[in-house]
Amino acid sequence: MFPMTHRLIFTTAALALASAAHAGPKHKKAEQKSEEITVTAHHLSTTERNRRQLASIPGGTSVIDSKQVLKGRNMTNADALALQPGVFAQSSGGGDGLRLSIRGSGIQTGTNYFRSGLLMMFDGLPVTIPAGTPYELFEPLGIADIEVLRGANAFDYGGLQLGGGINYNSTTGAQAQKYQARVEGGSFGYLKEQVSSGQVVGKADYYISLTNSYRGGYQQQTRAxxxxxxxxxxxxxxxxxxxxxxxxxxxxxxGYPGFLTRNQILNDPTQAQSPYRAIASKRIQPGSKFYADMTTLHFDDDSVLRLGVDVQDAPIDIEQQAIATIWLYQTVGAIADYQRHDHILGRVSDTDIGYLGAHNLTGWEKTQIRVSGVTGAQLASKGAGGFANASIFNAYANLPIGTVLSRYNYGGADDIIHFRNNTQIVKDFWLTLAAAIDREARAASVAYPTQSGLSTDSVNFVPRAGLRWVASPHVTLYGNISRSLQPPNDWNYMTGHYYSASALQAGLSSGATRLRNQTATTFEVGSEGNFWRNQWSISYYHSNVRNELLTVQTAASQASGTQIYGNATPTTHQGVEASLSTTLLSWGGNSLSLRQAYTWQDFRFRNDPQFGRNRLPGIPEHFYQGELHLDLKAGFYAGLIAQVSSRVSGSYDDTYFAPAYHIYNLNLGYDWPGKHRQVFLSINNIGNTHYAAIVVPGYRASGQQLAVFQPGDGLGVFAGASIGFN
Known part of the structure; x- marks a missing residue:
């Protein structure tokens, strides 16, 4: 915040003259006096304004200030989203394809897939499309702050999915240094560079940031x-x-290293599955683009209209198997949001009416041969056996690279009209009523070598209600009950039907399978506030889920670079999301604080015919992150960070688990007071613990060691520096 002081000096000469006249000739020279009045106004930062706006939502939300995140390494969004209650964000291999889940959204979606179960946004504009969310555009550097809206609390943005929404707000010229440069690097060949510039010029402002990064990889075949x-x-x-x-x-x-078994993770997590190393498996995003505009019209002090549109172009080249899978999505998204502040019968009433849309302009997938001239036996002789359909190399051995095997087309549209009203029923007690009309359309078809297709179109009503009580200036209590709706990603439909083993397209999808929208009814209660040196937030939620969209990875599906998608029998999601920030000591501008985030996640079947009341695999039941942080007035800071996870099931029969783990990180730095200069040193996984960061579950373990785990990084040392000036 930037204080602005205006000094107004009022001279009281007239009063002095009047006083002199009243006193008579005896006081011919009146003494002139002046009075100085100081008025101080504080301009809220954009981040603080966002935080205050989210405080009106009767549910779990948080805002991440990039200034705090920039005090350490910013390799991926797992760094940016750390220490957030209810957010499970883990990276493997240093790439951008995180496992990202809130309240069980997309918990079985593997890395390097479009994200599911969340509305992802830039500056309130949708990045999520009918195919899911392309993740490569989410570079954490250049972001001012990140809004996390858990569950139905993303409703005002049009986020109706189980997990809610995440909104990345860009740095603008009003927030930036005119010139800025940052570099960080360290273990595993990691190097990341950024240069940026921004400023205000009259009625205009601009910001531009360029980033470049390289990482050789902790694990084999994970160069990024x-x-x-x-x-x-x-x-x-x-x-x-x-x-x-x-x-x-x-x-x-x-690079794509495949998956490891539990024993491989514990004994040598740096190894890759041999087939993928032998054929140099990788995923390439050759150049994704996002164009957008947001126009804001302030009609008066009490009403505002925002109109936005964005266009995305997302080409993908997945070269993980003997085939390459080439994708292209071109989409258009739009928002219209009208907000109004009123007084009705003497009570404050805030209304929001909006539209969120995302439509495919183009969506297609093509598979073609990328490995030729080698047989399955030759691969095995080089120690690269392990493909479930290794015989397919024999079929490809005499065919030219680039031979097209199959083509698929995808279509989709999301149109959401949403309404919300917050009314102060009595002093400090607010009622929230909201509803949305949601139209979801999907289409998936095989264009070659056969022709078949499937399309769906549905209109859904999604209601929401909540209460918020400001019990005191320091304590707020809230509760809500909401519906959620999540349609399948358009490419999810292309599952369940495959070409026969004798066909050249063996293992590839031969047709679409009808899937149903996932729905849930969720209630949530919680509190947030501050007392003495503590600031807290805590939420409990319970969701009854129908037709949950789950995935399973089999040896055959992994070999063809796919997962199997389907609707589950009824499931239950419940959990606790808690954060606590405590100032332990403060003296002379210095402070020692403890910041903690704990998430309990209990997701399970409800009397499934095969799995009974088993927990859903792929995500830990208990997950904790905490930081003991020292800030000195002179500019030095230090943080000791702990991350603790319970064991994670790797199969639906709950007989095979990734072990529980705890890791510790150390972050040291110096921030020049009053200057835009900073250096830091980060030591991650101090104990060099071997652990599984990501689990993509198999169906049944049945006593077998399934290859369904990807490792977290071992001991790593990283350093960085940033300098900016105007």
Whole structure:
């Protein structure tokens, strides 16, 4: 926050003259006096304004300030989303394809897949499309703050999915240094560079950031590279109309190591599955683009309209198997959001009416041969056996690279009209009523070598109600009950039907399977507030889920680079999301604090015919992150960070688990007081613990060691520096 002081000096000469006249000739020279009045106004930062706006939501939310995140390594969004209650964000191999889940959203979606179960946004504009969320554009550098809206608390953005929404707000010219450079690097060949510039010029402002990164990899076959550009330009026409243009570009390449068994994780997590190493498996995003505009119209002090549109172009080249899978999605998204502040019968009433849309313009997938001239036996002789369908190499051995095997087309549209009203029923007691009409359309078809297709179209009503009581200036209590709806990603339908083993397309999808929308009814109660030196938030939620979209990975599906998707019998999700920040000591501008985030996640079947009341695999029941942080007035800071996880089931029969673990990280740094200069040193996984960061479950373990785990990094040392000036 930037204080602005205005000094107004009022001279009381007239009063002095009047006083002199009243006193008569005896006081011919009146003494002139002046009075100085100081008025101080505080301008809230954009991050603080976002935090205050989310405080009106009767449910679990949080805002991540990038200034705190930038005090350490920023390799992936797992770093940016750390220490957030209810958020499970883990990276393996240093790539961008995280396992990201809130309240069980997309818990079985593997890394390097479009995200599921969350509405992801840039500056309130949708990045999530009918295919899911392309993840490569989410570079954490260049972000001002991140809004996390858990579950139905993303309703005001049009987020109706089980997990809620995450909104990344871009740095603007008003927040940036005119020139800034940052570099960080360290273990596993890691190097990341950023240069940026931003400033205000009259009624306009701009910000541009370029990033480049390389990582050789802790695990074999996990080399990762990326290059990105983020830019925005804002113009304020007058006090009532302003607009901002956005552009993002990012290209990435990530090696693919396959999955390991539990014993492989514990004994040597740096190894890769031999087949993938032998054929140099990787995933390439050759250049994804995001173009957008957001225009804001302030009609008066009590009403505002935001109109936004974005266009995405996301090409993908997945080269993980003997075949390459080439994808292209081109989409358009739009929002319209009208907010109004009123007084009705003497009570404050805030209303929000909005539209969120995302439509496929183009969506297709093509598979073609990428490994030729080698047989399955030759691969095995080189120690690269292990493909369930290794015989397919024999079929490809005499065919030219680039031979097309199959083509698929995808279509989809999401159209959501949402309404919400917050009314102060009595003093400090608020009622929230909301509802949405949601139209979901999906289409998936085989274009070659056979022809078949499937399409769905549904209109759904999604209600929500909540209560919020500001019990005191320091304590708020809330509760809500909400419906959620999550349609399958359009490519999820292409599952369940496969070409025969004798066909050249063996293992590839031969047709679509009808899937149903996942729905849930969730109630949530919680509290947030502060007392003495403590600031807390805690939520409990319980969801009854119907037709939950689950995945399973079999040896055959892994070999063809796919997972099997289907609707589950009824399931239950419940959990606790808690955070506590405590100032332990403070003296002379120095402080010692403890920040903690704990998540309990109990997701299970409800009397499934095969699995009874088994827990859903793929995610830990208990997950804790905490940081003991020292801040000195002179600029030095230090943090000791702990991450603790319970064991994670790797199969639906709950007989095979990744072990529980705890790891410790140390972060040291110096921030020059009053200057935009910073250096830091991060030591991660101090004990060099071997652990599974990501689990993509198999169906039944039946006493077998399934290859369903990907490791977290071992001991790593990283350093960085940032300098900026105006």
């Amino acid at each position: 590279t990326s290059f990105g550009v983020e830019a925005n330009f804002g113009y304020r026409f007058n006090d009532h109309v302003e607009t901002r243009l956005f552009f993002r570009y990012r290209q990435t390449q990530n």
